[in-house]
Amino acid sequence: MNKTLDPGPHCGLAERLFHRLRDDGFDGTGISRESYGPGESRALDIVEAEARALGLDTARDAGANLVVTFPGNDPSLPVAACGSHLDSVPQGGNYDGAAGVVAGLMALARFRSEGFRPTRTIRLLALRGEESAWFGRAYMGSAALFGGLSPDDLAMPHVITGRPLLAHMQDAGVATERVARGEPLLDPATLACWLELHIEQGPVLVARNLPVAVVTGIRGNIRHRAVECVGEAGHSGAVPRWLRRDSVFATAELITRLDRHWRTLLERGRDLVVTSGMVGTDPAEHALARIPGRLRFSVEARSQSPEVLEAFYDLLLSECAGIEEERGVRFRFDRRLDTAPARMDEGLIGRLRAGLRAMGQPDEPVPSGAGHDAAVFAGAGVPSAMIFVRNQHGSHNPREAMEMDDFMVGADLLARTLREIAA
Numbered sequence: 001m002n003k004t005l006d007p008g009p010h011c012g013l014a015e016r017l018f019h020r021l022r023d024d025g026f027d028g029t030g031i032s033r034e035s036y037g038p039g040e041s042r043a044l045d046i047v048e049a050e051a052r053a054l055g056l057d058t059a060r061d062a063g064a065n066l067v068v069t070f071p072g073n074d075p076s077l078p079v080a081a082c083g084s085h086l087d088s089v090p091q092g093g094n095y096d097g098a099a100g101v102v103a104g105l106m107a108l109a110r111f112r113s114e115g116f117r118p119t120r121t122i123r124l125l126a127l128r129g130e131e132s133a134w135f136g137r138a139y140m141g142s143a144a145l146f147g148g149l150s151p152d153d154l155a156m157p158h159v160i161t162g163r164p165l166l167a168h169m170q171d172a173g174v175a176t177e178r179v180a181r182g183e184p185l186l187d188p189a190t191l192a193c194w195l196e197l198h199i200e201q202g203p204v205l206v207a208r209n210l211p212v213a214v215v216t217g218i219r220g221n222i223r224h225r226a227v228e229c230v231g232e233a234g235h236s237g238a239v240p241r242w243l244r245r246d247s248v249f250a251t252a253e254l255i256t257r258l259d260r261h262w263r264t265l266l267e268r269g270r271d272l273v274v275t276s277g278m279v280g281t282d283p284a285e286h287a288l289a290r291i292p293g294r295l296r297f298s299v300e301a302r303s304q305s306p307e308v309l310e311a312f313y314d315l316l317l318s319e320c321a322g323i324e325e326e327r328g329v330r331f332r333f334d335r336r337l338d339t340a341p342a343r344m345d346e347g348l349i350g351r352l353r354a355g356l357r358a359m360g361q362p363d364e365p366v367p368s369g370a371g372h373d374a375a376v377f378a379g380a381g382v383p384s385a386m387i388f389v390r391n392q393h394g395s396h397n398p399r400e401a402m403e404m405d406d407f408m409v410g411a412d413l414l415a416r417t418l419r420e421i422a423a
Contacts (some may be wrong), residue, residue, distance in 0.1 A: 030398030093400025233293030
């Protein structure tokens, strides 16, 4: 079997880039790079400066994404593309997204230093706006590339500033007139593939003792960023249970019932995860001796099966109706946000798995519970695949702990595969 390629000086490139990105994005607790914000822009600048220092061609596309190009001998051929995103959640980790961008840059740097002349052009895309934390909509940058942002999407308010997504995109240099018209900024027919390296954001690779794994598919989701349970405020000692319209108890009962449905579906072999990540009464109104009249919460369901997602959503609506009648409350939903599940390309999966085996690495493919830009590329008809790198302590928190040895295995697999596709 072939051994993993010696990364040589490119390991130093990766470490330097990760340190620079961390130093710039550190917020005192973790990493905060807002989608279409200054921190994300500075991260793009950092990567672009490194690419230029390596003698690579750089540009910004109409979506304000960074594009690094390694030209091929036949510019008429569809491009082999790789990359990931550079924004983060608030107080997140340094490797979520950035690992894929750094790995792509390492591959291009390796090709240049080795004098490799590909037949087809290879491009690295450092994408903007993947995280949903800032506007409530995921994959904003990649969706904009394929004309997939609706007027409602573009009107979504920033969680802190309240300004709409479209305004923040304009500040970042996006061609917002084209985006607002739903005009694709990138023709999917010009891409031969999309390869995305990413840290795993769950515990599977750690539990299986795998440095990397090939991803088979990406769960889709149904979300509501804000559901409001409206009851009636009252004195905690003066209103008996049978006359109460308590928003907290009603919401707690709803979540308990949803948990039971979740467990039942899992027992039947269905793929599903359910989360309510934001729950709270109004701080201006809540008090120890007050029955809460209003409560807001989020709800999200993810599955590889569209049928399971719809079935669970129907259960959500049914349980809300029952609790409304029993407890005298009302549930008000904001706009439903949908992301379709995505299947990775079988040919690319096979190529990546064969590459792992050729490197003498274990080959145990896994599905992705988290969403990624690869889902958007796949949905646009671009053959897509992903490489997961082992990562301790999960993701979306400051304790992300990817080991550089694991990262180098994934980066090597990415480079080998790009070379094969572009040769």
